[in-house]
Amino acid sequence: MGGRGLVDINNLRKQQIEGMRIYFMEKSTSSSLHNAVWKELYASSPTVQHISTNCDKLELWKSKPLHGRHPNEASKDNVDNKASNHWLVAGCLFPETEGFMIAIQDQVIPTRNYLKAILRDTGVVSDSCRYGCNAIETIQHITSGCTCLAGTEYIDRHNSVVKMLHQQLALMHCLISSTQSVPYYKYEPEPVLENSEFRLYWDRTILTDRNVPANRPDIMLMDKQRRMVWLVDVAIPNNNNLSAKHHEKINKYSTLIDPIKRQWNVNTVKIVPIIISSTGLIPKLLHDSLREIKMPEYIWKQMQKAVVIATTHIVRKFMGN
Incomplete structure (x- = not known):
C-alpha cells in the first residue's frame, strides 16, 4: 500500500x-x-x-497536506497501485536506496523550498534552484523539472529504460544473438538493426517527403511481412503528469503516421507511449503499451527498478552540490 x-x-x-x-x-x-x-x-x-x-x-x-501527496497520486484511477509499490516488496534494492526513495516520496528531502517554507529555516534566504534555472527548488523540480539536468541526468535515466526495450526487441526478433544479452547499463544499441523480417531504429530521424516536427522517436520497429510499424517513445515525468504525458506522446507523433504509410508502403503505424513516473508509479496504460510490442511481464519491474535507482542518484547528486 x-x-x-x-x-x-x-x-x-x-x-x-x-x-x-x-x-x-x-x-x-x-x-x-x-x-x-x-x-x-x-x-x-x-x-x-x-x-x-x-x-x-x-x-x-x-x-496530510505534504506527506499525503504521494499516496493520493498512487491511488488515482489511472495508476496501478499494486505495481507501483512492487519495488518495496521485491527486495531488489539496498536499504539505503529504499529509504531514500521513501524520503523523496514523502517530500522530506531538505530542498531550499522545504527548508524555507516547512522548517522555517531563517538561514535560507532564497528557495530558488541552486543550479540557477529560475524555478523554486522543490523535490518535484529536482526529480523531473530542472532544465539544467535535462540534457544530462534525465537523459541517462530515460536512456536506461529505452535500452531495456531496445535490447529486448532486438533479441525477440533475432536482430542480435543471445550472446549479446548484457545488463541494460552496459548495452550499446546500434542505430539500425535489420534482417529479412524486421527493421529496428534507435534514436534515429525518420526522413519524410514533407517537414514533420516530431520525427525522431526513441525506437522504431518495422515488421516487413505484416507491413506494420511501431513508434515507441519513453517519458519519465513527475507523478501528477502521467496521463498528460501519455496523450502528449500520441499527439506528438500523430503527424508522422501518414508520411510513413505513404513512403514505406505499410498498412498500420502505431504509437506506443512508455510512461513511468520518476518515483516509480506505474500507470495502467503502461501495461497496454508493453503488451502492444509483446514485452515480457517482468520488463516493467526492471524499468521501475532502474528509474528508482536513477532518481535517487539524481537527487543525491543534486543535494550534494
Whole structure:
C-alpha cells in the first residue's frame, strides 16, 4: 500500500492492553489469581475504544497536506497501485536506496523550498534552484523539472529504460544473438538493426517527403511481412503528469503516421507511449503499451527498478552540490 511498513507503536500498545484484558477475563472463572487481577486492574476499566486498521492508517496518511501527496497520486484511477509499490516488496534494492526513495516520496528531502517554507529555516534566504534555472527548488523540480539536468541526468535515466526495450526487441526478433544479452547499463544499441523480417531504429530521424516536427522517436520497429510499424517513445515525468504525458506522446507523433504509410508502403503505424513516473508509479496504460510490442511481464519491474535507482542518484547528486 506504500511506505516501509513500520510498526505503529501506539496501535501495538492498544492491541497489547486489549489482549491482556481478554486473557485475564477468560482465566478469571477458573483461577483465583487471575480473578483477583481481573477485578483489580481490568473489571472497571473500559475496553480499548479503537485499534487502527491499515485502511485507517492509509486515510490518515492521505490527509496530510505534504506527506499525503504521494499516496493520493498512487491511488488515482489511472495508476496501478499494486505495481507501483512492487519495488518495496521485491527486495531488489539496498536499504539505503529504499529509504531514500521513501524520503523523496514523502517530500522530506531538505530542498531550499522545504527548508524555507516547512522548517522555517531563517538561514535560507532564497528557495530558488541552486543550479540557477529560475524555478523554486522543490523535490518535484529536482526529480523531473530542472532544465539544467535535462540534457544530462534525465537523459541517462530515460536512456536506461529505452535500452531495456531496445535490447529486448532486438533479441525477440533475432536482430542480435543471445550472446549479446548484457545488463541494460552496459548495452550499446546500434542505430539500425535489420534482417529479412524486421527493421529496428534507435534514436534515429525518420526522413519524410514533407517537414514533420516530431520525427525522431526513441525506437522504431518495422515488421516487413505484416507491413506494420511501431513508434515507441519513453517519458519519465513527475507523478501528477502521467496521463498528460501519455496523450502528449500520441499527439506528438500523430503527424508522422501518414508520411510513413505513404513512403514505406505499410498498412498500420502505431504509437506506443512508455510512461513511468520518476518515483516509480506505474500507470495502467503502461501495461497496454508493453503488451502492444509483446514485452515480457517482468520488463516493467526492471524499468521501475532502474528509474528508482536513477532518481535517487539524481537527487543525491543534486543535494550534494
